[in-house]
Amino acid sequence: MTVLSVRNLNIDIPxxxxxxxxxxxxxxxxxxQELFGIAGESGSGKSVLSQAIxxxxxxxxxxxxxxxxxRDLLKLSPRQMQHLxxxxxxxISQDPxxxxxxxxxxGQQIIEAIRTHRKVSSRDALAEAIDVLGRVGxxxxxxxVHDYPHQFSGGxxxxxxxxxxxxxxxxxxxxxxxxxxxxxxxxxxxxALLNEMRRELGTAIIMVTHDLELLSSVADHAMVMYAxxxxxxxxxxxxxxxxxxxxxxxxxxxxxxxxxxxALHSIAGQPPSLLIEQKGCAFADRCPAVMDVCRNQRPPxxxxxxxxxxxxxxxxxxxxxxxxxxxxxxxxxxxxxSDIVVSASDVRLTYGGRSLFLRSSGVEVLKGVSLELAxxxxxxxxxxxxxxxxxxxxIIAGLLPPSAGDVAIEGKSIIDLDRAEWVETRKRVQxxxxxxxxxxxxxxxxxxxxxxxxxxxxxxKGDDRRNRVxxxxxxxxxxxxxxxxxxxxFSGGxxxxIGIARALALNPSIIxxxxxxxxxxxxxxxxxxNLIAKLQRDLGLSYLFISHDLAVVRHVSAQIIVMKDxxxxxxxxxxxxxxxxxxxxxxxxxAAADPNYRNVGGAPGSxxxxxxxxxx
Amino acid sequence: MAPEIKQRSSFxxxxxxxxxxxxGLVSLTFIVILVVMAIGADGIAALTGHSAIAQFRDTxxxxxxxxxxxxxxxxxxxxxxxxxxxxRLAYGxxxxxxxxxxxxxxxxxxxxxxxxxxxxxxxxVDAVLGRVMDLVMSIPVLLCMLSLVAVFGPSVSLSLSVIVxxxxxxxxxxxxxxxxxxxxxxxxxxxxSMGAGHFSIMFTDILPNLGAPIIIYTTMxxxxxxxxxxxxxxxxxxxxxxxxxxxxxxxxxxNNSIYMFAWWLVLFPGLxxxxxxxxxxxxxxxxxxxxxxxxxxxxxAKAKKPAGVA
Numbered sequence: 012m013t014v015l016s017v018r019n020l021n022i023d024i025p026x027x028x029x030x031x032x033x034x035x036x037x038x039x040x041x042x043x044q045e046l047f048g049i050a051g052e053s054g055s056g057k058s059v060l061s062q063a064i065x066x067x068x069x070x071x072x073x074x075x076x077x078x079x080x081x082r083d084l085l086k087l088s089p090r091q092m093q094h095l096x097x098x099x100x101x102x103i104s105q106d107p108x109x110x111x112x113x114x115x116x117x118g119q120q121i122i123e124a125i126r127t128h129r130k131v132s133s134r135d136a137l138a139e140a141i142d143v144l145g146r147v148g149x150x151x152x153x154x155x156v157h158d159y160p161h162q163f164s165g166g167x168x169x170x171x172x173x174x175x176x177x178x179x180x181x182x183x184x185x186x187x188x189x190x191x192x193x194x195x196x197x198x199x200x201x202x203a204l205l206n207e208m209r210r211e212l213g214t215a216i217i218m219v220t221h222d223l224e225l226l227s228s229v230a231d232h233a234m235v236m237y238a239x240x241x242x243x244x245x246x247x248x249x250x251x252x253x254x255x256x257x258x259x260x261x262x263x264x265x266x267x268x269x270x271x272x273x274a275l276h277s278i279a280g281q282p283p284s285l286l287i288e289q290k291g292c293a294f295a296d297r298c299p300a301v302m303d304v305c306r307n308q309r310p311p312x313x314x315x316x317x318x319x320x321x322x323x324x325x326x327x328x329x330x331x332x333x334x335x336x337x338x339x340x341x342x343x344x345x346x347x348x349s350d351i352v353v354s355a356s357d358v359r360l361t362y363g364g365r366s367l368f369l370r371s372s373g374v375e376v377l378k379g380v381s382l383e384l385a386x387x388x389x390x391x392x393x394x395x396x397x398x399x400x401x402x403x404x405x406i407i408a409g410l411l412p413p414s415a416g417d418v419a420i421e422g423k424s425i426i427d428l429d430r431a432e433w434v435e436t437r438k439r440v441q442x443x444x445x446x447x448x449x450x451x452x453x454x455x456x457x458x459x460x461x462x463x464x465x466x467x468x469x470x471x472k473g474d475d476r477r478n479r480v481x482x483x484x485x486x487x488x489x490x491x492x493x494x495x496x497x498x499x500x501f502s503g504g505x506x507x508x509i510g511i512a513r514a515l516a517l518n519p520s521i522i523x524x525x526x527x528x529x530x531x532x533x534x535x536x537x538x539x540x541n542l543i544a545k546l547q548r549d550l551g552l553s554y555l556f557i558s559h560d561l562a563v564v565r566h567v568s569a570q571i572i573v574m575k576d577x578x579x580x581x582x583x584x585x586x587x588x589x590x591x592x593x594x595x596x597x598x599x600x601x602a603a604a605d606p607n608y609r610n611v612g613g614a615p616g617s618x619x620x621x622x623x624x625x626x627x
Numbered sequence: 628m629a630p631e632i633k634q635r636s637s638f639x640x641x642x643x644x645x646x647x648x649x650x651g652l653v654s655l656t657f658i659v660i661l662v663v664m665a666i667g668a669d670g671i672a673a674l675t676g677h678s679a680i681a682q683f684r685d686t687x688x689x690x691x692x693x694x695x696x697x698x699x700x701x702x703x704x705x706x707x708x709x710x711x712x713x714x715r716l717a718y719g720x721x722x723x724x725x726x727x728x729x730x731x732x733x734x735x736x737x738x739x740x741x742x743x744x745x746x747x748x749x750x751x752v753d754a755v756l757g758r759v760m761d762l763v764m765s766i767p768v769l770l771c772m773l774s775l776v777a778v779f780g781p782s783v784s785l786s787l788s789v790i791v792x793x794x795x796x797x798x799x800x801x802x803x804x805x806x807x808x809x810x811x812x813x814x815x816x817x818x819x820s821m822g823a824g825h826f827s828i829m830f831t832d833i834l835p836n837l838g839a840p841i842i843i844y845t846t847m848x849x850x851x852x853x854x855x856x857x858x859x860x861x862x863x864x865x866x867x868x869x870x871x872x873x874x875x876x877x878x879x880x881x882n883n884s885i886y887m888f889a890w891w892l893v894l895f896p897g898l899x900x901x902x903x904x905x906x907x908x909x910x911x912x913x914x915x916x917x918x919x920x921x922x923x924x925x926x927x928a929k930a931k932k933p934a935g936v937a
Contacts, residue, residue, distance in 0.1 A: 408820055437822035450813035454835035467823045513817070 013078075014182050014215040015041040015064070020075035022056070022063055022239075031285045033059040033071070037241045039234055041183070041215045046206065048230030048247060049219045052262075052532035053503075054282055056239040057219045061185045064217075065102055066092040080182060098128040101176035105188040107168035111160035117144075117171050118156035124175050139178060146211070147174040147204060166197035173204060180212055187219045194395035195559060195603040202229055221532065223262055227251035235259045238283050238293035245319030255313070255321035255328040258294045265537035267566035274544065275566070277537035281502055292324070300325055351422075352521055352553045353384040358406055358416035360399075360577075376402050378577040379416070384521070389547065389554040391568030391585070393561050393600065399577040400557050404525045407555065408442050409433060420521065438468065441514035445526035447506035451498040457484075457509055458494040464516035483512040487542060504535035511542065515550075523555040528563060540567060561600050565589060573597050644917040651913025654906035661903060665724050668717040677701075677711035679718045680869045684709050694889045704891040706876070707883055712891065715871035716899055722872045723903065726783070726856045730790040731848035737791065738798025739834075739841060745799070746806025747829050753803070760796045768793050769862075776864045786865045790855045798844050805840055809833050839918040847911040850904035857900055873900050 022034040033056045041047040051057040062068050064077055066084060077084040079100065084092065096102075104110045112120060121140035122133055131139070137156070144152035147170040160168060169189060176184055186205060190198035206229050209216050220226060226233050230247035235256065243256040254260040264276035280297040283289070292298070295305040302324055310324045323329070360377040377399045384390045394400045405411040407418055409425045418425050425436055444450035451460055461480045465471045471479055481491040487508040498506055507527060514522050524543065528536040544567065546552060558564045564571060571588050573581040573596065581594040592598045645651060664671070672678050688709040689695055697704045703712040745756040772789050779785055809815065810833065818832050859865030860874030861881075868875055873896045879885075880892035 405816075410816065410820055434822040437820065440820075442817070442820045444813045444817060446813055450817050452814040452818075452832055452836070454838070455831070463818065463823075464821045467818070467821050467827060510817075513821075517821070 012043045013040050014043050014080065016078040018076040020077065022059055023072045025070060029286045032288060033239050033285060035239045039244060041217060043215055044209055044213050045231045046209055046216045046218060046229055048226035048233040049217060049236060050223045050226055050233060051236035052221055052282065052534065055236040057236050058187055061187050061217065061219050064185060065096060065100060097124060098179050099181050100183045101181040103172050103176050103186045103189050106192050107165060107172050110172055111168060113160055116157050116159055121175050121178055125178050128179055143174045143178045165193050166200060169193060169201050170204065177208055177212060177214060181214060183215050185217045196599050199603045224266060239285055240293050240322055243319060243321050249317040249319050253328055253330045255315055255319045256323050257298050257300050257329040260329045262533055265533045267562045274541050275537040277541055278534035350386040351383050352386045353407060353420055355407060355418045356381045356416055358413045358418060360402060360406065361414045376577050380579055382572060384553055384555060386553050387551050389556050389568045391564035391571040392555065392557045392574060393564050393571060394574035395559055398574045400574050401525055404523050404555065404557050408440055408523050409436055438517045439519050440521045441517065441519040442523045442525060443510050443514050443527050446530055447503050447510060450510055451506055453498055456495050456497060460509060461512045461516060464513060468517060483515055487512045503531050504538060507531065507539050521553045525557050529558060529560065543567065641917045645913060648913040648916060650909050654909040657902060657906045658910065661720055662724060664717045665720040668721050671717045672714050675711060675714060677714045679714050679871050680710065682709045697891055703895045706879065706892055707885045712895055715876060716895055718871040719873040719876060722866055723853045723856060726787060727849045727853040730787055730852040731845050733791045734795040734848055735798050735841060735845040738795040739802050742799040742802025743806055743829055746803040747810055760799055763796050772859060772864055781864050781867055783866060786856055786859050790852050794848055794851060801840055801844055802837060805837055806833055809836055842918060843911055843915045846907060846914055850907040854904055
């Protein structure tokens with residue numbers, strides 16, 4: 012039975028700069044109990060689509076049909092939509108922290124949701140809330156129901172959000188990036204929970220995500236969006252295993268996995284601006300199989316035997332038509348591993364020793380971490396948020412003094428340096444930050460940002476400085492003519508290049524990357540990872556590479572350290588660690604990061620029970 | 628730096644938003660007219676042939692010695708000793724605007740510096756400066772002014788100093804709060820990791836990002852300062868007569884109860900004061916709407932997101 016059927020949907024959103032064409036001729040159907048995945052990069056229109064279904068785009072011009080249980084949602088009055096929302100169609104948003112009201116207990120919030128739509132006594136509603144909390148894996152729901160949102164962890168909050176959403180047994184649940192804000196191990200639990208709920212309650216789920224591989228394990232049908240177009244549509248595993256559109260293929264090849272070695276296949280270029288009316292195929296400029304017709308005429312929808320549909324001029328599936336891009340085998344570059352450039356020994360950090368509230372015991376963020384980085388190699392540090400990996404990076408970078416232990420850069424301790432020595436160290440260690448938006452001063456021009464190290468260290472002036480900045484821009488693949496632009500005029504990937512150029516300015520021997528690609532889309536991520544690898548080969552740099560994403564870390568590093576709660580739980584050569592993980596936490600991370608691993612080795616059942624333990 | 632700039636994005640957008648705000652535009656026009664009047668006060672005096680302090684006993688007063696109402700010769704009428712109200716208003720605008728702007732600029736400079744230092748260094752520096760701000764805010768303004776005038780006698784520089792002394796704290800607090808959040812941003816950390824000193828971080832990294840609040844709050848401080856000056860003059864603590872000031876004109880009208888008969892003596896200076904402060908406040912609001920990303924946040928983000936290639 013079809014619950015939702017979207018036909019030829021076009022969405023235009025008027026903005027100050029003109030109309031944003033957020034969706035173009037998008038059609039799909041979602042059946043009861045089905046888990047339907049919508050994948051796409053940022054700006055692909057996937058979130059706008061879900062908002063259109065919820066009726067949350069009042070200013071947009073929407074053409075087409077959205078049939079839900081036989082009624083066209085676009086023809087309903089705002090009041091009728093209001094009755095439908097929460098009752099028949101529910102939504103889970105990306106950030107469980109900001110979607111729960113901090114002032115009310117979760118019980119009150121669930122009860123309010125129930126009583127808005129059903130005439131039941133608050134006692135019955137409370138019983139219902141407890142029941143539904145139990146279903147989503149909250150331990151002792153009868154007690155926790157009276158707790159406030161801040162008393163729950165991130166994963167538990169998302170469980171509460173799911174509980175609230177399914178409390179009224181909606182026919183359709185829209186989950187917009189439900190796991191993006193969560194740690195990888197928790198992500199798997201939430202996906203498993205959603206999967207279980209739809210079977211149990213018969214709810215159809217639309218899952219919007221940027222993570223194609225995440226969809227592969229659960230989605231019955233998947234749709235890949237790009238610049239407002241439905242590029243590909245079909246059964247989940249068919250789309251993932253044998254993509255029929257070159258874009259899907261490119262996306263899959265861009266994500267690092269167990270097989271990838273050396274340079275990643277990346278999709279060149281940037282997504283188009285949605286302000287421009289597209290004539291031909293939106294992907295034409297970046298497509299490896301582009302033909303003349305692609306640029307002038309809108310491609311037809313091709314249908315293939317395995318049920319996939321592709322918006323493309325190619326007559327056969329991209330996975331067959333295009334020779335699978337062979338990752339260029341890397342010339343094995345063997346650096347001299349005996350030369351240790353960074354060594355940290357028993358680094359400890361305790362916060363709040365002399366706190367205002369006279370708490371004698373501080374919070375131990377790092378509990379004795381040691382590591383060694385050999386010249387010209389990459390050491391990966393993996394762990395979830397709060398494990399202390401970023402703190403460790405800042406200590407090694409000399410930005411934060413450790414409470415105990417020692418850090419030596421090229422054999423020289425960096426603890427307790429005087430100002431002049433410390434400034435001198437800056438020439439040897441540099442950092443690249445996670446957030447390409449936050450790490451660049453929005454009010455300064457790119458030329459001055461990249462020239463900052465020269466200005467601060469007083470090494471080059473005037474024309475000399477300008478020329479060196481231009482060289483750096485070229486080195487990282489930026490157009491030197493953009494010297495005078497502001498960071499806001501660049502995309503996320505380009506901004507990360509700016510950050511890398513700035514870090515390279517002083518010719519450091521060591522660069523610390525703190526989650527350099529986690530804020531980027533997959534296709535852009537591959538470009539940046541390739542750039543990072545190329546710079547290492549060309550300049551002989553040593554890297555500390557920090558990430559929560561094991562697949563990315565595994566791709567770039569020779570050695571890996573796994574951190575949990577401020578301690579190193581496992582360390583070793585990448586391949587050994589991957590093939591034969593010793594610590595249960597490493598196994599958990601591996602399972603969460605790699606769907607293949609999950610299918611073969613990981614037991615999903617164990618992860619759900621893990622959730623109940625977390626709930627305790 | 629090469630002058631060739633592609634700055635369209637921020638400045639142009641701000642201007643466009645500002646020009647789309649009708650109330651803001653009307654206020655801006657009024658302020659511009661007022662400024663022109665203040666600057667051209669000498670010209671107005673020359674044109675009408677009436678100086679600000681000249682008394683026109685023959686034409687400016689009725690045979691019974693009462694002020695004459697608005698007419699062709701005296702646009703806004705005359706006051707109780709036969710002076711041209713319109714000319715005096717223009718000169719009063721000069722004083723009011725000058726004091727309002729100079730005081731708010733000085734107060735802004737002090738507030739920004741102290742807020743920046745307090746917010747950036749934190750710790751005991753912040754605690755001391757915070758207490759200083761509390762102290763300033765807890766002094767009764769008029770009492771303080773009365774005693775100062777009693778000691779030094781009224782003068783423009785004294786009024787100015789008092790206004791500045793009592794108005795920088797608002798700016799200081801706002802800036803301190805902004806700096807507290809700005810200094811946690813990663814670009815500050817990035818600067819530090821390149822070896823930048825405190826001075827460099829404060830002035831090249833943090834200060835440029837304070838542009839919007841500084842402009843907004845300085846604009847908002849102008850009307851407060853003008854009112855402050857008018858209050859002081861009204862009480863006879865500010866501008867010394869016979870020099871014209873709006874507050875002084877209102878005081879003169881009130882002192883002799885002459886306003887019972889000559890309504891224009893109260894209406895025009897009062898209206899000038901009201902419209903000026905209102906205009907500056909509305910302009911401040913319009914500037915905030917145009918400059919402050921927090922107010923237009925969600926809309927701008929949505930507009931940018933699909934277009935922003937990531």
